[in-house]
Amino acid sequence: MDRMDVIANANSVNDSENSDSIEGFYAANAILVTGATGFVGKGILEKLMRVCPRIAAIFLLIRPKRSQTLEQRFKKLLDDPIYDYVKEKDPSILSKIHPVQGDVSLPDLGLSPKDRIMLTENVNIVFHVAATVRFNEPLNVAVNINTKGTARVIQLCKELKHAISVVYVSTAYSNAHLSEIEEKIYSTCLEPSAVIDICEGGNKMFIDQLNKRILKTYPNTYTFTKNLAEQIISSNSDSFPVAIVRPSIIGASHEEPCPGWLDNIYGVTAIFLQIGKGILKAVTANRDAKLDLVPIDYVVDTTICAAWHITLHRDNKPKVYNCTSNAPPITWGQLKQMYTECSRDIPMNDVISYPYCVIVSNKLIYSVLSIFLHVLPAFIVDIFLILRGKRPMMIKVNKHLNQLLAAFSYFNTHEWTFHRCNITEMTMKVKTLEDSDIVKLDMRDMNWKKYIANYQIGIKKFILKESSDSVKSVRHQSSLYVSKYLGAERDIDVIMVKYFGISG
Ligand SMILES: NC(=O)c1ccc[n+]([C@@H]2O[C@H](COP(=O)([O-])OP(=O)(O)OC[C@H]3O[C@@H](n4cnc5c(N)ncnc54)[C@H](OP(=O)(O)O)[C@@H]3O)[C@@H](O)[C@H]2O)c1
Numbered sequence: 369m370d371r372m373d374v375i376a377n378a379n380s381v382n383d384s385e386n387s388d389s390i391e392g393f394y395a396a397n398a399i400l401v402t403g404a405t406g407f408v409g410k411g412i413l414e415k416l417m418r419v420c421p422r423i424a425a426i427f428l429l430i431r432p433k434r435s436q437t438l439e440q441r442f443k444k445l446l447d448d449p450i451y452d453y454v455k456e457k458d459p460s461i462l463s464k465i466h467p468v469q470g471d472v473s474l475p476d477l478g479l480s481p482k483d484r485i486m487l488t489e490n491v492n493i494v495f496h497v498a499a500t501v502r503f504n505e506p507l508n509v510a511v512n513i514n515t516k517g518t519a520r521v522i523q524l525c526k527e528l529k530h531a532i533s534v535v536y537v538s539t540a541y542s543n544a545h546l547s548e549i550e551e552k553i554y555s556t557c558l559e560p561s562a563v564i565d566i567c568e569g570g571n572k573m574f575i576d577q578l579n580k581r582i583l584k585t586y587p588n589t590y591t592f593t594k595n596l597a598e599q600i601i602s603s604n605s606d607s608f609p610v611a612i613v614r615p616s617i618i619g620a621s622h623e624e625p626c627p628g629w630l631d632n633i634y635g636v637t638a639i640f641l642q643i644g645k646g647i648l649k650a651v652t653a654n655r656d657a658k659l660d661l662v663p664i665d666y667v668v669d670t671t672i673c674a675a676w677h678i679t680l681h682r683d684n685k686p687k688v689y690n691c692t693s694n695a696p697p698i699t700w701g702q703l704k705q706m707y708t709e710c711s712r713d714i715p716m717n718d719v720i721s722y723p724y725c726v727i728v729s730n731k732l733i734y735s736v737l738s739i740f741l742h743v744l745p746a747f748i749v750d751i752f753l754i755l756r757g758k759r760p761m762m763i764k765v766n767k768h769l770n771q772l773l774a775a776f777s778y779f780n781t782h783e784w785t786f787h788r789c790n791i792t793e794m795t796m797k798v799k800t801l802e803d804s805d806i807v808k809l810d811m812r813d814m815n816w817k818k819y820i821a822n823y824q825i826g827i828k829k830f831i832l833k834e835s836s837d838s839v840k841s842v843r844h845q846s847s848l849y850v851s852k853y854l855g856a857e858r859d860i861d862v863i864m865v866k867y868f869g870i871s872g
Contacts, residue, residue, distance in 0.1 A: 387676070388801060388802055389801050389802040389803040390419070390420075390672065390673065390676055390798075390801060390803055390804075390806060390807060391419060391420050391421075391422065391803050391806070392802075393675075393676045393679070394416065394420040394422070394423050394493070394672075395420070395422035395423065396422060396423075396424045397423060397424055397492040397493055397532065398423075398424045398425040398426075398427065398490045398491050398492055398493075399416065399423065399425070399426045399427065399491065399492070399493045399494070399495065400426075400427045400428075400429065400468075400487060400491045400493070400494045400495070401413060401426060401427070401428050401429070401494075401495045401497060402429045402470075402472060402494075402495070402496050402497055402498035402521060403429075403496075403497030403498030403499065403537075404428040404429070404430065404445065404497070405428075405430055405441060405445055406497065406498070406501075406631070406632065407618065407630065407631040407632045407664065408497050408537055408615075408618065408664065408667060408668070408671075409428075409495075409497045409498070410445070410448065410450065410631055411621075411625075411629075411631075411664045411665070411667070411668040412495055412497065412668050412671055412672065413426065413428070413445075413465070414450055414451060414454060414625050414668075415624070415625075415665075415668045415669070415672060416672070417451065417454045417458075417461045417465070418453070418454045418457070418625070419803075419806045421458055421461060423461075423464060424464065424490075425464050425465075425466060425490065426464060426465050426466070427466050427467075427468050427487060427490075427491060428442070428445075428465065428466070428467050428468065429468050429470040429472070429477065429479075429498070430442060430445075430467050430468070430469065430470070431469070431470065431471040431478070432469060438467050438469045439467070441467070442467035446462065446465065450625050450626075450629060453625065468483050468486075468487065469483070470483070472498050472513055472517030472518075472520055472521060473512045473513045473516075473517055475520075476520065477517075477520050477521065477524060479524075484524070484527075487524065487528075488524070488527045488528050488529055489529050490530075491528055491531075492528070492530050492531060492532040493532050493533055493534070493535075493675050494521065494524075494525050494528075494531075494533075494534045494535070495535050495537070495671060495675070496518060496521045496534065496535070496536045496537065497537045497671075498513070498517065499513060499514050499517075499537075499590075499594065500513045500514060500590070501590060501634060502590065503587070503588040503589070503590045503591075503775040503776075504588055504589060504590075504775060505589050505590060506575075506579075506589070507567060507575055507578060507579045507582070507589045507593075508567040508568075508570075508575055510589040510590060510592075510593040511563055511564060511567040511589075511593050511596070512567065512568075513593075514590070514593035514594055514596070514597050515560055515563065515564060515593045515596040515597050515600065516564055516568075517597075518536065518597035518600055518601065519560075519564075519597075519600045519604075522534075522600060522601060522604045525607075525608060526604070526607055526608075528608070531607065531608040532608070532609075532675075532679055533608060533609045533610070533611065533675045533676075533678050533679045534601075534608055534609070534610045534611070535610075535611045535612075535613060535671055535674050535675050535678075536597065536598070536601050536610065536611070536612050536613070536686075537613050537615070537667075537671060538594050538597065538598050538612050538613065538614045539590075539591060539594050539614055539615065539616075540614040540615060540616040540660065540690055540691065540692050540784070540786060541587070541591045541594075541616070541779070541784075542554075542591055542594045542595040542598055542614065543591075543595060544586065544587050544591050544778065544779075544782070544784070545585045545586060545587075546784075547782070547783070547784055547785065548784070548785045548787075549690060549784055549785070549786050549787065550787045551687075551688040551689065551690050551787050551788070551789060551790045551791075552688055553598050553599060553601075553602045553612070553686065553688065554595065555599060556592070556595055556596065556599070557585075558578075559599075560596040560597075560599050560600050563578065563596060564596075566578050587778035587779075588775065588778075598612055598686075598688075601686055602685065602686055605684070605685060605686045606684055609678035609679050609682045609683070609687075610678065610686040610687070611674035611675065611677070611678045611686065611687050611688075611689060612686050612687070612688045612689070613667070613670055613671050613674050613689045613691050614688065614689065614690050614691055614692075615662055615667045615670075615691040615692075616660035616661065616662055616690075616691070616692045616693065616786070617635050617636055617659065617660060617661045617662070617779070618635075618661075618662055618663075618664050618667055619636055619637070619661045619662065619663050619664065619819075619823060620637070620663060620664065620819075620822065620823040620826040620827075621663050621664045621665045621826070622663035622665050622666065622808075622811075622814070622819060622822075623665055623808070624665040624668075624808075625665075627822040627825075627826070628822035628823055628824075628825045628826025628827075628829065628830070629664065629826055629830060630664070630823075630826045630827065630830050630831065631830065633831055635776060635779075636659075636661060636703075637823075637827065637831070638772055638776075639651065639772070639773075639776065640707055640711075640823065640824070640827060641827055641831065642769060642772075643704075643707060643708060643711060643723055643724075643725045644707075644711040644715070644716045644719070644723055644824065644827065645716060645718075645719055645720055645723075646719040646720040646721035646722060646723050647720055647742075647762075647765065647769065648725055648742075648769060649724065649725055649726065649737075649741035649742060650725065650726045650727075650728060650734060650737040650738055650741050650742070651704075651725060651726075651727055651728075651734075651773060651780070652727075652728055652729065652730075652731055652734045652773065652777055652780075652781070653700045653701075653704075653727045653729070653777070653780035653781060654700060654729055654780065654781045654782075654783075655699060655700055655701030655704070655727045655729070656699050656700075656701060657699060657700055657780065657781065657782065657783045658697045658698065658699055658783050659698060659699065659700050659703060659779075659780065660692050660693050660784065660786065661693060661698070661703075662691060662692060662693050662811070663811075663819070665808065666691065666808060666809065666811060667691055669807035669808055669809055670689060670691045670791065670794075670809055671691075672807065673794055673798050673807055673809065674687070674689055674794065676798075677794045677797060677798075680797075681797075687790055688790060689790050689791045689794065690786040690787060690788055690790075690791060691791065692786040692788060692791075693811055693814075694788060694810065694811050694812055695811035695812060695814035695816070696812075696814060696816070698816050700727065700780050701727055702816070703816075703820070704725055704727055706816060706817055706820045707820055707823075707824070708723055708724055708725055710820050710821050710823075710824040711723040711824060713821070714821065714824045714825060714828070716827070716828055716832060716834065717828075717832070717834050720749070721745070729781070738770075742766050742769065743763075743766060745762075746762035746763050746765065746766045747762075747763065749762040750762050750763055791809065794809070795809040795810055
């Protein structure tokens with residue numbers, strides 16, 4: 369069926385504004401999602417497909433990758449088992465999902481003129497989720513994708529004939545140098561346009577100097593470029609309602625689409641995985657610092673509700689939602705304790721050694737511990753692998769582990785206070801809707817122990833693709849402290865290739 373036929377009945381802006389349910393708000397509207405192949409984007413797509421059956425169309429801006437065409441990527445996306453339930457419940461929803469070839473790092477989003485016209489004539493609501501989330505991406509790359517890419521998306525939004533609302537997914541750490549973060553947009557010492565000009569100028573020396581200057585204030589290029597993107601949105605938001613949703617650390621799902629669902633291994637998940645495998649034995653962190661972790665389903669629901677909320681409560685400036693935790697507080701020390709217990713109760717297959725991990729705040733002590741707990745064992749395993757005619761890899765794993773810990777160290781040694789007025793107000797308003805029960809915005813009843821157990825099950829199921837039947841036999845192995853080097857080597861191989869782009 370032609371795309372135009374699918375969305376021929378697109379809603380009028382006023383009908384949506386009068387909507388008194390989330391489902392009604394989305395009914396007959398056409399949505400554009402960027403970043404739909406990523407963790408957050410997949411979650412948004414799944415939820416819209418599941419709870420908004422009357423949606424007119426969902427367009428997904430997807431870039432082709434070297435080895436995969438747009439169509440192959442789209443097929444792979446919808447073949448993901450998280451869509452099985454929705455596809456079974458309402459197979460017709462699939463005919464409403466359309467891939468559009470595009471790349472936010474390219475001029476005009478890399479859209480063909482035909483696709484651009486099709487989007488501008490039909491799309492009403494935009495979720496801009498795409499970003500590079502690598503903390504230490506070279507500045508010019510991060511600026512091009514995160515900052516200029518957002519400017520390109522906003523330009524497209526300005527051209528929409530029937531725009532209803534635009535939601536930008538930012539990060540709660542876009543102002544990580546402050547300890548108290550309000551739901552407002554903060555400026556930087558350099559205007560976004562000045563940073564873009566320097567990066568586009570391509571002078572390596574200027575870019576390096578700028579990079580150095582930025583890193584004196586911001587923990588990394590990622591948070592800085594997300595901040596710039598917020599400012600760009602702020603200065604271009606008079607044509608349509610805009611929401612900026614700022615999640616803190618996003619973790620596995622609490623309940624939806626199923627407990628423990630996750631799709632990438634950044635941040636906390638990467639650390640859990642390494643502890644669970646028995647590789648990571650010591651981290652530098654402030655064990656008493658509170659961490660801010662939000663399950664993906666809260667982020668998805670906040671994003672979906674924000675599009676509705678800003679439309680009904682229109683303002684001529686973006687509304688910022690700090691999508692942070694209001695659950696009972698949890699510290700890094702408590703999290704580590706809960707996770708290590710879980711990783712023994714629900715062990716992964718082929719662990720390198722018995723999972724435990726110590727937290728130290730002193731960097732010198734950490735360095736000494738790291739030699740004994742990480743470097744020497746890695747060395748021994750590699751010798752063992754060489755003797756068996758295998759490829760040594762643990763030293764390499766260790767190097768990347770250090771990079772991971774260094775990138776993350778800012779976040780597990782600092783504490784932030786996030787204002788949550790807008791999100792609280794939105795939660796109250798959502799409660800008055802007919803279908804308020806389809807979303808969950810309040811984390812106060814969070815049971816961290818149960819959540820972390822499901823997180824571990826999710827890592828096994830969705831990242832390591834281990835069957836749940838394996839737990840019993842592996843538990844036996846772990847209790848005997850048996851190391852299964854060959855199996856672990858296979859898993860580490862998969863992880864290294866998939867998430868660090870390293871092979872051979
Ligand atoms: N995960 C977190 O803990 C966290 C916390 C706070 C905020 N956020 C924000 O949430 C958003 C999504 O993050 P995520 O965790 O879902 O990351 P992710 O899994 O890495 O997904 C990133 C998405 O962006 C897309 N993308 C990257 N560069 C692109 C380009 N040049 N053109 C088009 N698409 C591009 C990726 O597409 P490909 O598949 O083609 O690479 C992917 O779909 C980001 O804006 C991030 O800043 C995430």
